[in-house]
Amino acid sequence: MESLITRYKIYHGSVILPNGILPVGTVLVENGKIVEIAEGELDFPGAIEINAAGNFISPGFIDIHLHGGGGHDFMDGTVEAFLEIAKTHARFGTTAMLPTTLTSEKEDLILTLEAYQKAHASHTEGASFLGMHLEGPYFALSQRGAQDPKYIRNPDPAEYTDLLENYNCIRRWSAAPELPGALEFADYARKKGVLVALAHTDAICEEVETAFQHGYSLATHFYSAMSGVTRKNAFRYAGAVEAGYLIDEMDVEIIADGVHLPSSLLRLIHKIKGTSKIALITDAMRAAGQDTDHSVLGHKDKGLAVIVEDGVAKLPDRSAFAGSIATTNRLVRTMLQMTDIALEDIIQMISLVPARILQVDQQKGSLSRNKDADILIFDKDINIQMTMVNGRIIYDPNHSL
Template sequence: MNYKKIYNGTILTPHRTIKEGCVIVSDDKIVEVSEKNIHIDGALEIDARGKYIAPGFIDIHVHGGGGHDFMDNTLDAFLGIAQTHATYGTTALMPTTLSCEKQDLLATIKLYEQATVLNSSGAQFIGLHIEGPYFSMAQKGAQDPRYIRNPDPKEYKEIIAQSSSIKRWSAAPELKGSLEFGQYLMSKNILPAIAHTDAIYEEVLEAFEKGYTHATHFYSCMSGVSRRNAYRYAGVVEAAYLIDAMTVEIIADGVHLPAPLLKLVYKIKGPERTALITDAMRAAGMP
């Protein structure tokens, strides 16, 4: 058997941290986690030098890194991003698009299929995340307003027909046609997610029943409590908290969400319904 020992690091487990711990790997499987430095004859030894020892990060929302963006639509971009994120501990990621013209999106999908075959040393690609273009103009954020539009059945059916690699699609559920769009996504085993939206609680609740069970970059570019015609309405943020089964993803960098909000998300949604993401762009990993 081939053994690998990683020692002298802080091990992160689901239950606690182990300082100056040791992990033993045999044939690509973890066989022991210990507080002691275990000796194994012939093992490849890696000194963690006090750094963290943790499972590989799985990032379900990535736009770019290493000077590249997936929508550069080149193989170099796809492979460069995968390599960059692997360098920082990400072992699997979901390439994510931006609002664009249909032909640009089709080109990205085609390149994803090609890059997946060639990606042998970077973070594994685990499916495409289509972000946009069906968004609220009031919550567009960094999305290019030239391409924001309502769901078009002819358009999205053509796009989905091109590839089985699309795993999630983020949209604003309050738009005309969005509920039908969500149902169509569900019929194709694609996750509808709520993003860049100005919806109120009642609209989110209806959307949840149609398949929109996940909130993209929670808090960012989505409505909270609003006042309309002298009445207050709960928004997407409040809806995500009130709908117990809804999952959320957060950019836990302390900037997009400060510590108090990170604690609130953890307290209400819990780790079972919260995913950490980077939402990284091309500057990630650059000097």
């Protein structure tokens, strides 16, 4: 943790770029920014030298949908929870994140938003915060998944206008677009610069197409808690999943933990949507980064009890998944093992694409000159060897750098 060092030379590694991989390259960092990327080895007088030892040098991973990790949940509403989650996920390659809420009372949302603002102001160690993501409470009860049904409700103008007026840290809001008032909600949120996503929805395709025109530009955890083809009175109707495919401009995010979606669907989504429209997310809950078989989804005292088995969190009756326990390096590993997608494309889906979705791709998301020095070193099995955030080494498991 060398806070006074302003120059780093990261060399002798395979440098992952958006358009390919440099087999042996160097990345130079100065004052928290990338100043050069080149093949071979470069001189950089006065720099601390980091030998990647033939491993991969990669842009940091950006997770735009996660709830917790390391035994904490953002809904705990404490600064400690935010900071510990950021540190936990940085160990696994996350350099920037969008902390995410669960469906709850307005008072609990405010508590979490207040904690975010305090944590953001004091944050120095761990993944950086890019704003808050409110997941709910405006959902279809029939697609609630593990969201607590007692908090689910229709969009309330008094509620969402108050929150959006008073908390400019809200960067994204996920809702079901077919609900009464959901289009007006989206119109207002977009005026406030908030990314609107469709989630936990029973909408048919035509409803999603209309919603897209009102700003619902991202499909939250694609396939999960989302309508597909249905039949009503013998007629078939395409659902939200089909709309996600048909609307070329719509982005989709996927929980690529190897459990929420099988190999066949991972390959299908990529075949239709392509690398540039897919963001990999963990949707991680508090058990991520822990060795445990029981946990709590949401607030530590008021949340839902869950079990952890088969590499995922589940409701105790096993009727639904309750968020993942994945870390971002697991997502990359899963995509490599379960698809034939090239590594550089997988890295795009967990770096440049989420950065573009959040409109921070001029600062983050790739190893490019003048961008933030959010940099990873990992081995062929995607085990993290170093995490750098804004030019600061915040994780070095071998203490060798």
